[in-house]
Amino acid sequence: MSKRRSGPARQAAEQMAVKQAKPRTMRAVAMDRFGGPEVLTVKTLPIPEVGPDEVLIHVESAGVGVWDPFERDGGFAGMLGVKPRFPYILGSDGAGTVAAVGERVDRFKEGDRVYAISVGNPKGGFYAEYTAVKADDTSLIPDNLTTEQAGAMPADAITALRGLDDTLGLEPGESLMIFGASGGIGHLAVQFAKRMGARVFAVASGDDGVALVGQLGADAVVDGHKDDVAAAAREFAPEGLDAALLTAGGEAADKAMEAMREGGRVAYPNGVEPEPQARSGVTIQSYDGTSDPQVIEKLNSLIESGPFEVHIARIFPLEQAADAHSALDTHYLGKLALRPR
Numbered sequence: 001m002s003k004r005r006s007g008p009a010r011q012a013a014e015q016m017a018v019k020q021a022k023p024r025t026m027r028a029v030a031m032d033r034f035g036g037p038e039v040l041t042v043k044t045l046p047i048p049e050v051g052p053d054e055v056l057i058h059v060e061s062a063g064v065g066v067w068d069p070f071e072r073d074g075g076f077a078g079m080l081g082v083k084p085r086f087p088y089i090l091g092s093d094g095a096g097t098v099a100a101v102g103e104r105v106d107r108f109k110e111g112d113r114v115y116a117i118s119v120g121n122p123k124g125g126f127y128a129e130y131t132a133v134k135a136d137d138t139s140l141i142p143d144n145l146t147t148e149q150a151g152a153m154p155a156d157a158i159t160a161l162r163g164l165d166d167t168l169g170l171e172p173g174e175s176l177m178i179f180g181a182s183g184g185i186g187h188l189a190v191q192f193a194k195r196m197g198a199r200v201f202a203v204a205s206g207d208d209g210v211a212l213v214g215q216l217g218a219d220a221v222v223d224g225h226k227d228d229v230a231a232a233a234r235e236f237a238p239e240g241l242d243a244a245l246l247t248a249g250g251e252a253a254d255k256a257m258e259a260m261r262e263g264g265r266v267a268y269p270n271g272v273e274p275e276p277q278a279r280s281g282v283t284i285q286s287y288d289g290t291s292d293p294q295v296i297e298k299l300n301s302l303i304e305s306g307p308f309e310v311h312i313a314r315i316f317p318l319e320q321a322a323d324a325h326s327a328l329d330t331h332y333l334g335k336l337a338l339r340p341r
């Protein structure tokens, strides 16, 4: 005989079921077309379905990338030659808790604190309460980072590490210039490079940038907007600098490269403009911050090897995504972020 619940017990069970029922919709900053900041509006949309090799993340923190306005304008879609799907949700990286896992995923479980990167995700990005991303591009959050920090870090941290490790092949004891050292990639690169054993000459922006980068452990710091960078670099490395990572371009960056030694190596991520021009005798290479499980593992071990700072200048609520995009054009240190919930 089946056991029947009495009236109050049934009511309690029903209430519990309602409480536990997973939401089907979410708030997201979604665009109906590409365009200026005015296309960034908050909408209620279905929560994306989690695929077999994906995790669904309940997003608490999303990075606002300096490349986001380019994607908002339709630049990514044009560059990659892909047909965009609208409503289109921006956001290449973020962090939160796992809300569901695909059937082939065994590395994560519901409730895990994770960060992830996913550039141009056709299911929608991180400017939303939920996003479904590949498990391979997802990681548990290192214990020494807050969820907010972990969400603002992935794309810039992976790009910093790809530059230092894969592109420059940085060796312990080498002298390295980081140009744009108080920016998103730069302030993370300073910390990675020190952990990799390099001597770091940092070119930061403004008195506040110089102060931040000094605290992060750079061996010497100058202000690239007012100091004589090439002279300070020659004092730092009289034989010339072995390597340089540039995260900003222009006359000041090109002039700073005069301090490279013959045979020195320079790397910059694609997107830096104007494109840096090195003098002859110096190798210069552009690259992308592509993600894979190996780079994520290396990133985590560098982050976990000591206190690590992900500097977030400002956090905006979802409704203020357009303000966050405007703020990208102002002077700030580190990264900007959105808080979807």
Ligand SMILES: NC(=O)c1ccc[n+]([C@@H]2O[C@H](COP(=O)([O-])OP(=O)(O)OC[C@H]3O[C@@H](n4cnc5c(N)ncnc54)[C@H](OP(=O)(O)O)[C@@H]3O)[C@@H](O)[C@H]2O)c1
Binding pocket: 066, 067, 155, 156, 159, 179, 180, 181, 182, 183, 184, 185, 186, 203, 204, 205, 223, 224, 225, 247, 248, 249, 252, 253, 269, 270, 271, 272, 273, 287, 288, 289, 290, 330, 331, 332, 333, 334
């Ligand atoms: N290809 C890829 O996979 C990839 C991935 C990530 C990023 N990127 C690209 O990499 C670039 C950097 O990204 P990011 O997130 O690090 O950007 P960011 O936060 O804007 O960093 C650039 C920094 O350079 C500083 N800067 C500019 N001129 C300077 C000067 N003369 N002296 C000292 N500092 C100076 C800027 O500060 P002020 O504005 O205050 O001067 C800013 O802090 C962007 O072009 C981005 O699109 C490419």
